[in-house]
Amino acid sequence: MDLKDYIRGIPDFPKPGILFYDISTLLRHDDAWQVAMGRMARAVRNHLPDLVAGIESRGFLVAAPLALKLGCGFIMLRKRGKLPGATIGLDYALEYGTDRIEIQADAVERGQRVIVVDDLLATGGTMAASIKLLRETGAVVPAAAAMIELTFLKGRNRLDVPFEALVAYDS
Numbered sequence: 335m336d337l338k339d340y341i342r343g344i345p346d347f348p349k350p351g352i353l354f355y356d357i358s359t360l361l362r363h364d365d366a367w368q369v370a371m372g373r374m375a376r377a378v379r380n381h382l383p384d385l386v387a388g389i390e391s392r393g394f395l396v397a398a399p400l401a402l403k404l405g406c407g408f409i410m411l412r413k414r415g416k417l418p419g420a421t422i423g424l425d426y427a428l429e430y431g432t433d434r435i436e437i438q439a440d441a442v443e444r445g446q447r448v449i450v451v452d453d454l455l456a457t458g459g460t461m462a463a464s465i466k467l468l469r470e471t472g473a474v475v476p477a478a479a480a481m482i483e484l485t486f487l488k489g490r491n492r493l494d495v496p497f498e499a500l501v502a503y504d505s
Contacts, residue, residue, distance in 0.1 A: 337373075337501050340366040341482065355482050355503065357453055361395065370500060374451075374479060375403045377498040381476040383449040385442065387411050389435075389464055393452035396481055400451060409441045409448070411464050422471055426463035435463050437471060444472030455480040455499060458489025465495060 340360035347354040360366050374396065383406050388397025390412045401408035413434065414423065420439040425432050442448060450464045455478075465475045475495055483490065483499035490497050 335366065335369050337366060337370055337481075341501065355454060355484075357392065357395070357481060360481075370481060371399050371403050373500055374400050374481070374498075377500070378449050378451075378477055378479050379404060381449055381496070382447055383476070384446040385409050385448045385473075387437075387448050387450050387464065387468060389450065389452040389460055390416070392454070393480075396453050397451035409437065411435050411437055411450075411467070422467065424463055424467040424470065426459060426466075428459060429457070433460070433463075435460065435467055437467060439471075442468065442471045442473045446473055447476055448473040450475060450478040452480045454482040454484065455489045455497070456484045456487045458487075458492035461489065462492045462494075465493065 340363050342356045342359045344354040344356050385407045386397045386401035387409045388394040398408045417436055417438050421436040422439050423434050423436040425434045448468050450461060452461060455461055461478055468475050477496045478493055479498040481500050483502045485502045485504050
């Protein structure tokens with residue numbers, strides 16, 4: 335099954351000149367969704383994760399069912415102020431400005447193996463910051479994964495862990 339057949343491109347979203355790859359069309363097709371999660375599980379299983387960390391917000395759609403399929407826990411990496419309780423955060427640079435990603439302070443036990451997952455890897459800034467934040471909590475990050483990779487943006491080059499993607503777009 336070619337998963338690209340279930341992902342639609344929406345031009346000029348969220349702003350002119352951007353082609354947005356929409357996974358909602360894949361999510362609503364049960365066979366494609368099952369195949370995607372099976373392939374993702376096979377791609378990361380050998381990294382032996384204890385936890386799967388999803389990056390807000392579409393990353394949650396991939397990471398939570400992946401964790402269930404792998405038989406491990408799921409944790410959230412969220413934007414500033416979105417998580418209850420004590421948090422640990424990391425500010426990181428964007429192309430134009432900065433952002434912050436946070437995790438609950440008690441989400442990871444030192445030495446736990448955590449795979450970072452998002453729906454899409456573009457420039458790699460948020461994924462790289464997520465890996466760094468998890469390491470600051472004492473996690474071991476053996477790999478990262480996404481459903482889609484925009485290879486022309488070279489985001490993979492910003493990651494210092496193996497990276498897996500189900501589909502790639504070159505433009």
